Amino acid sequence: MSELLGVAVLGAGHMGADHVRRIGETVGGARVVAVADPDAARAEAAVAGREGVSVHREAQDALRAPGVDAVLVASPEAAHEEALLAAIARGLPVLCEKPLTPDSAAALRVVEAEARLGRRLIQVGFMRRYDTEYAALKTLLDSGDLGRPLLLHCRHRNVSSPPHFTSSMLISSSVSHEIDAARWLLGQEITAVTVVRPTPSADAPRGLLDPQLVLFETSGGAVVDVEVFVNCGFGYEVRCEAVCERGSAQVGDAHTMVVRSPGRAHEDVAQDYLVRFADAYDREVRAWAAAARVGRVTGPSAWDGYAAAAVAEAGVAALDTGARVGVEMAERPALYDC
Amino acid sequence: MSELLGVAVLGAGHMGADHVRRIGETVGGARVVAVADPDAARAEAAVAGREGVSVHREAQDALRAPGVDAVLVASPEAAHEEALLAAIARGLPVLCEKPLTPDSAAALRVVEAEARLGRRLIQVGFMRRYDTEYAALKTLLDSGDLGRPLLLHCRHRNVSSPPHFTSSMLISSSVSHEIDAARWLLGQEITAVTVVRPTPSADAPRGLLDPQLVLFETSGGAVVDVEVFVNCGFGYEVRCEAVCERGSAQVGDAHTMVVRSPGRAHEDVAQDYLVRFADAYDREVRAWAAAARVGRVTGPSAWDGYAAAAVAEAGVAALDTGARVGVEMAERPALYDC
Amino acid sequence: MSELLGVAVLGAGHMGADHVRRIGETVGGARVVAVADPDAARAEAAVAGREGVSVHREAQDALRAPGVDAVLVASPEAAHEEALLAAIARGLPVLCEKPLTPDSAAALRVVEAEARLGRRLIQVGFMRRYDTEYAALKTLLDSGDLGRPLLLHCRHRNVSSPPHFTSSMLISSSVSHEIDAARWLLGQEITAVTVVRPTPSADAPRGLLDPQLVLFETSGGAVVDVEVFVNCGFGYEVRCEAVCERGSAQVGDAHTMVVRSPGRAHEDVAQDYLVRFADAYDREVRAWAAAARVGRVTGPSAWDGYAAAAVAEAGVAALDTGARVGVEMAERPALYDC
Amino acid sequence: MSELLGVAVLGAGHMGADHVRRIGETVGGARVVAVADPDAARAEAAVAGREGVSVHREAQDALRAPGVDAVLVASPEAAHEEALLAAIARGLPVLCEKPLTPDSAAALRVVEAEARLGRRLIQVGFMRRYDTEYAALKTLLDSGDLGRPLLLHCRHRNVSSPPHFTSSMLISSSVSHEIDAARWLLGQEITAVTVVRPTPSADAPRGLLDPQLVLFETSGGAVVDVEVFVNCGFGYEVRCEAVCERGSAQVGDAHTMVVRSPGRAHEDVAQDYLVRFADAYDREVRAWAAAARVGRVTGPSAWDGYAAAAVAEAGVAALDTGARVGVEMAERPALYDC
Missing domain, CATH: 3.40.50.720 (NAD(P)-binding Rossmann-like Domain)
Incomplete structure (x- = not known):
């Protein structure tokens, strides 16, 4: 080279x-x-x-x-x-x-x-996995200081969805980040998916099931809930709270400059993932x-890419059927063991 | 008098x-x-x-x-x-x-x-309903400024459960507060309940299904998720985020005195509901x-007490069966109409 | 009775x-x-x-x-x-x-x-002295956990001043609260005052020296700075940070409901002391x-009322002269010893 | 090249x-x-x-x-x-x-x-000047949205000072950052310096006047106060609040991961400037x-380096004499006009 x-x-x-x-x-x-x-x-x-x-x-x-x-x-x-x-x-x-x-x-x-x-x-x-806050959360969970993780509460919000975004893409495109983050943070595979959905927001494009509440169960007995809301209107927000046996840790509420103007103290909210995750x-x-x-x-790894796809497919099936759907995955090659 | x-x-x-x-x-x-x-x-x-x-x-x-x-x-x-x-x-x-x-x-x-x-x-x-923060949230939701509420994310945590607390009491005793808060904040009845539960915390008493994730669907198409965790170990915490069509509002993270000591900035967390809600x-x-x-x-009203009991009974059934359970309620007397 | x-x-x-x-x-x-x-x-x-x-x-x-x-x-x-x-x-x-x-x-x-x-x-x-946050700060300082207090940074802001408010009233009326708070928090008397003042805000009434930066030295070797700004326009704010030998503690930034709307996360700021200190x-x-x-x-006590008046008079003299002014006080009657 | x-x-x-x-x-x-x-x-x-x-x-x-x-x-x-x-x-x-x-x-x-x-x-x-938060503050001040800046409240804290650090180095080495930041944020020169100092912390090396409260007056009528405390023990902290005619803006309290453990919610505080300003x-x-x-x-520019040195020298004189000291500067070459 x-x-x-x-x-x-x-x-x-x-x-x-x-x-x-x-x-x-x-x-x-x-x-x-x-x-x-x-x-x-x-x-x-x-x-x-x-x-x-x-x-x-x-x-x-x-x-x-x-x-x-x-x-x-x-x-x-x-x-x-x-x-x-x-x-x-x-x-x-x-x-x-x-x-x-x-x-x-x-x-x-x-x-x-x-x-x-x-x-x-x-x-x-x-x-x-390269975000400072997520990395800090991973380090903390791996330390065992808070005990075993029991629940992950995740929020994934976009200002508005691009044209042609479909209801299943809320899971396959947006939530795929949470699928990987959950697998990585917990060091566990996702075993089942359920999707609950409120009446869609009037501000979502007609026919788009937005927001959704996606629930994952994992091989280690944890439960993950993900709010995905791609037309929330106010900002790009990604938050995660890990609730463990002996404490909780929360990322994604980072704040920076606080401005006081008549009647209000405010902070700007990022509008774009290229800003939030730059x-x-x-x-x-x-x-x-x-x-x-x-x-x-x-x-x-490629295995992580495969696992995300397999879970997302189960998620889309859960969205379509309204039922809890188990995740089917191939056997993991030894190459990805470590 | x-x-x-x-x-x-x-x-x-x-x-x-x-x-x-x-x-x-x-x-x-x-x-x-x-x-x-x-x-x-x-x-x-x-x-x-x-x-x-x-x-x-x-x-x-x-x-x-x-x-x-x-x-x-x-x-x-x-x-x-x-x-x-x-x-x-x-x-x-x-x-x-x-x-x-x-x-x-x-x-x-x-x-x-x-x-x-x-x-x-x-x-x-x-x-x-008499807590300053919940009252502010109610006022905001009623104003319509943020549009229709789509999701409520609730957390209800206690340091430890009293003796003889049972798995169903997480719903009938603890979550009953969220049942009333959700009905009141949304101005809607709860129509179905699902309970998802992770492997219990090692710090919970043997046999207690703690924590639980309780999901409510409402007559107006909103979805409510409640983490109830009565042996969380770290404090008494009640939080609620209302996600609406045009914004969100969050209460229960109130902070007061921030103390900096070596390596840390911290706040105390209330340990008791009589302190938090004094x-x-x-x-x-x-x-x-x-x-x-x-x-x-x-x-x-007494009707609110009845409704809370009816929803809690559906919740306990959902916990026992692992399935989604519809809520059955009597017809509401006209006395409680307003 | x-x-x-x-x-x-x-x-x-x-x-x-x-x-x-x-x-x-x-x-x-x-x-x-x-x-x-x-x-x-x-x-x-x-x-x-x-x-x-x-x-x-x-x-x-x-x-x-x-x-x-x-x-x-x-x-x-x-x-x-x-x-x-x-x-x-x-x-x-x-x-x-x-x-x-x-x-x-x-x-x-x-x-x-x-x-x-x-x-x-x-x-x-x-x-x-009856505010929850100030009381918590007093308890912490008295505990000695953070060592001796070295500096108090205080902010005292009003939306706007009432008619006929004069430059010296910023000290005698507004800062008198900080005079008492500093004496009480530190358990020390104030021994000298200096007032530094920026060019007044264009939004202050003509002729009013607003804001001012008031400095107190105390009998125990601490220094207190107070920003008093009675036409800040945005809210009623009272904040205090105590910097000690082994840590700092800050009150007055209490936050409650956080609302997210397009591009911003905000909280309301109190507009009035009867609200903030209700x-x-x-x-x-x-x-x-x-x-x-x-x-x-x-x-x-009445002695505290007297001390506040004596310090405020020195403060007004410091404002008028631009110089550091020592505080003269009578001997304290034994009645006020405890 | x-x-x-x-x-x-x-x-x-x-x-x-x-x-x-x-x-x-x-x-x-x-x-x-x-x-x-x-x-x-x-x-x-x-x-x-x-x-x-x-x-x-x-x-x-x-x-x-x-x-x-x-x-x-x-x-x-x-x-x-x-x-x-x-x-x-x-x-x-x-x-x-x-x-x-x-x-x-x-x-x-x-x-x-x-x-x-x-x-x-x-x-x-x-x-x-390259820190995200300071850059945001500069942009906001330059926008004029908050009116003219009246006061800057600055904090500059280190865990502990290196060996051989002297009382004047608190100004010439530590506060030199605030000197440049104030000149840059305000777009004004510093015209006078006063230093007020509490009884030193017992945790500071013997003979070191630590902390100090440094006051700057500027050519545009603003006042800047700087707490410099190089043995604060708890962390590396740099904070700045700009108080303007129609609002205030504060940076340096950025928070990231919040951890709840028994009785406390806490965040880590950076220990080192290479971490904070990486x-x-x-x-x-x-x-x-x-x-x-x-x-x-x-x-x-080199001129900024010169100005910082000239102000720091006045600051050291103010520390030594206890008096307000005017800043003497050469005429600025046209090269540095823009």
């Missing part, structure tokens, strides 16, 4: 362009060497002002570009499986934006390909690049 | 004695004139240092004591029905500690007796006495 | 009327039996709906009214000295709204009259009445 | 080593190419595991090393002037840790050298490197 890790970024949309900027500004020891997007103008715009970056329409071409040591996948989810399998074939470490694939069947194919290779190359972009994204890509430079992959 | 409202307090246990002290110290225009408790020594202790209070073993004797204008029922719940019917027979306004009666059948008999009388004499001691109890008894002096009864 | 403490309330203005209501509603074991105000209509309005209260134009007549056991002085400060001396002459316990008298010379005369009598009859209305006033009068019923006077 | 900005880091102590790590990990488009420290082992340790970095005993040698495009000065302050003048002579952009120089006379010589050159090469390491340091160096790559220098 040359002095700097050469990264190919697949996808130059909102996330991809942000990652190009991120690697250029806040990641030491790495640089973007190739960008691929079917929309060439968008790819050119993403790399404007950066030298030495080749631009491609095809992901496969970007992977083969000179100087590519690693791949960041930020393309539409339908394109992930092919890109991931190609990266595995070339032995390139990958950071893949979530979801790993559109469904659990595809995710399992990726898991099996990586398991056949016998070493980890794929990290999934569950960036909450530092987490920075840390995630930094950690991935640092590991990749020494030939390792850490962080959320 | 003489210059001061003469109150008979039935029961001189923890709550009864506290009410005797409360009326003596923080309630204007009222005084305790009679106390009844089968344990005469306990009754004498409760009125020590107060002049002009007669002490009785029998509740009925206290009701007949000279100068009694109103009754505060703080005896064991098994004794409530008889006391309430006697007070109705004598036309005395009553403040009755919750629960109104041990079960919904008895509560319905009280409701029917009051309905036959044709005017309200009974107020039930759901004192949260002001609410004061306001409740004051409001009741002020209304009684002018011949009125306001506040939570 | 009859069953209830009979209170004469002198002055039926804003504070006096509020005290009449308070004694009627939230103070057990006491009732108002006489009210005096030169404006008879105002006095009548204050007691409307209350039985058995005689109304007087002259304070002296109210003191002589039948059933008067104690006096609450809420008349203009110019009338205090005469009322206090009359109450001392009749041996009646007094709760006197602050300031004790218009100046330290008059206050000293009251102190001397009480010292001649040889027992305490007068309590001054420094109600912050409970403190209740506790103050309750404690005074309970002590008076058993022939005692506790709480802030 | 090559693809990456080549940085020479002078000084491999605590700060220098941290900057080497920072540039390697969190700064895009830059790399460390040379490190100088008289203690060669320390310099080697700082660059362990990084390729292509030359190590030098002499700062001058590092400046002349191949590939050096810019200089980060983290050597002892006595060495700053020589290094800064050498960098100016070579036309290299500099980020110089504070203080710019040990005294204002030396700072003025640097200012004059840069003014003679006619373009800015020097940025001083007042990293608070992100600010990252942003500072990133912004400096990005500007240097395009031949510009932004951020706090």
Whole structure:
């Protein structure tokens, strides 16, 4: 490897362009060497002002570009499986934006390909694990100081949903972050899902079942409730309280500047996940690049991506049927044991 | 009526004695004139240092004591029905500690007796309605500024449960406060209950299903989740967040003095409901006495006591069966319409 | 004494009327039996709906009214000295709204009259000592857990100043609360005052030096800074941080209901001292009445009223001269030793 | 310039080593190419595991090393002037840790050298300007929404002071951050200083006047008070409240994870400035490197370094004399006008 890790970024949309900027500004020891997007103008715009970056329409071409040591996948989810399998074939470490694939069947194919290779190359972009507050919560839970976790209360709110967002996407797209966070924080698998839903908000698009209350049961006997509300109107909010046998810990209410004006003391509420989790994204890509430079992959694995997909599918079934739905998962390959 | 409202307090246990002290110290225009408790020594202790209070073993004797204008029922719940019917027979306004009666059948008999009388004499001691924060939340929700309430997230935690507390009492005794608060805040009836429960805390008494997550559905399409955890170990905590169509409002995280000591900034957490809700109890008894002096009864009604019992019974069934249980209620007499 | 403490309330203005209501509603074991105000209509309005209260134009007549056991002085400060001396002459316990008298010379005369009598009859209305948060801070400082107090940072803000408020009244009227709070919290006398003042706010009335930064040095080597800002526009705020050798403690940022609406999380800020300190006033009068019923006077003494006046006079001199001004005080009579 | 900005880091102590790590990990488009420290082992340790970095005993040698495009000065302050003048002579952009120089006379010589050159090469390491909260406060003040700032209340606390810390260093070393922050936030010069000091904490080293209360008056009629307490024992705390004509804004109380354990709700308090301001340091160096790559220098100027030194010297005189001391400053060269 040359002095700097050469990264190919697949996808130059909102996330991809942000990652190009991120690697250029806040990641030491790495640089973007190739960008691929079917929309060439968008790819050119993403790399404007950066030298030495080749631009491609095809992901496969970007992977083969000179100087590519690693791949960041930020393309539409339908394109992930092919890109991931190609990266595995070339032995390139990958950071893949979530979801790993559109469904659990595809995710399992990726898991099996990586398991056949016998070493980890794929990290999934569950960036909450890199958020300072979530990391502090994980450290505290792992310390055992508060005893066993019994309940996680989670809130996941967006100002408004993008066009074409469907009721099942509240689970498969939004709640997938809580699925990973719960599995990671607890160190347990999710075994069943129930979805309870109030009469939808009048401010949600017609037909969208928003908000929802999603309940997970876990292999260790914990219960997780998630309010997901993607048209809450007031801000982007992600909160989590872990209730344990001997105490509780709560993150996501971080406050900063308090302003007093007539009759009120107020704080601003973040409007966007790229603002709320800006530092987490920075840390995630930094950690991935640092590991990749020494030939390792850490962080959320392809198995985590698969598990999230399997739980989300059970969740969508629970939403559709109104009943409690058990989660079916394949056996976990030994590669993901640690 | 003489210059001061003469109150008979039935029961001189923890709550009864506290009410005797409360009326003596923080309630204007009222005084305790009679106390009844089968344990005469306990009754004498409760009125020590107060002049002009007669002490009785029998509740009925206290009701007949000279100068009694109103009754505060703080005896064991098994004794409530008889006391309430006697007070109705004598036309005395009553403040009755919750629960109104041990079960919904008895509560319905009280409701029917009051309905036959044709005017309200009974107020039930759901004192949260008199808590400053809950009152502010109610005012905000009623204003409509935040739109329709969609979800209530409630937490109800005690340091430890008293001896002989059973799994069903988490619902019938503890959550009964949330049942009333939800009905009152939303202005809706509860129509179904589901109980989800994690593996109990190792710090809970053997066999006690603690904590529990209780879900209510309401006639207006809202969903209420209640964490009840009566052996949480760290404090007495009651919190509620109302998530509405255009914003949310949260109470119960009130903080006061912040102390910084090595490595930490901390606040004390209340350990006891008589501390947390001291002001609410004061306001409740004051409001009741002020209304009684002018011949009125306001506040939570016998119907509210009945409804709480009916929902709690459905909740216990949901706990036992693991299934969603619909709430069955009698028709509401017109007396309780407003 | 009859069953209830009979209170004469002198002055039926804003504070006096509020005290009449308070004694009627939230103070057990006491009732108002006489009210005096030169404006008879105002006095009548204050007691409307209350039985058995005689109304007087002259304070002296109210003191002589039948059933008067104690006096609450809420008349203009110019009338205090005469009322206090009359109450001392009749041996009646007094709760006197602050300031004790218009100046330290008059206050000293009251102190001397009480010292001649040889027992305490007068309590001054420094109600912050009865505020839950200030009381918790006092308890913590007295415990010694944080070591010796080194600094007190105080904020005292009003939405706007009443008409005719002068620059020196920021000290003599507003900061007098902090003078007492600092003396009480620290258990030390104030020995010197310096006033630093920014260019006045454009929103302050023309000519009013508002805000001011007032510095106190104390006999125990602590330093107290007070921001007083009586036209801050946004709310009534009283905050205090005590910085000690081994930690700090802060009160006055109490928060209650948090509301999230588009882009903001906010809390209401109290607009008025009768709201912020409502409970403190209740506790103050309750404690005074309970002590008076058993022939005692506790709480802030006439000496505390004198000391506040002496420090305030030094403060006004410091404001006028721009220099540090030492505080001159008479010797403290033994009556006030404990 | 090559693809990456080549940085020479002078000084491999605590700060220098941290900057080497920072540039390697969190700064895009830059790399460390040379490190100088008289203690060669320390310099080697700082660059362990990084390729292509030359190590030098002499700062001058590092400046002349191949590939050096810019200089980060983290050597002892006595060495700053020589290094800064050498960098100016070579036309290299500099980020110089504070203080710019040990005294204002030396700072003025640097200012004059840069003014003679006619373009800015020097940025001083007042990293608070890059802290998210301070930046938000600056934006708010500049918006004018709250009117003119009247008062700044600042707190600057350290767990404990390093060995050999002197009473005057509380001002010249610690408060120098508040001097710059106040000048920057207000856009005004400081015109006078007063220092008031309580009896020192028993936990401060013998002879150290700790804490101190430092007062600044400004050219725009604002007043700034700074509590500096370098042996507070409990944490590293930097707080600032700006009180304006139509509201106030407060930063530095940011909270994150709240943990409830028996009787308490607590948050951790940062113990170290490299923790509290980690992100600010990252942003500072990133912004400096990005500007240097395009031949510009932004951020706090040599003039800001000079002004801080001049004010600090007045502050030390105020501490020594107990009197208010005016600040004397040279005329500002036009280079620093914008």
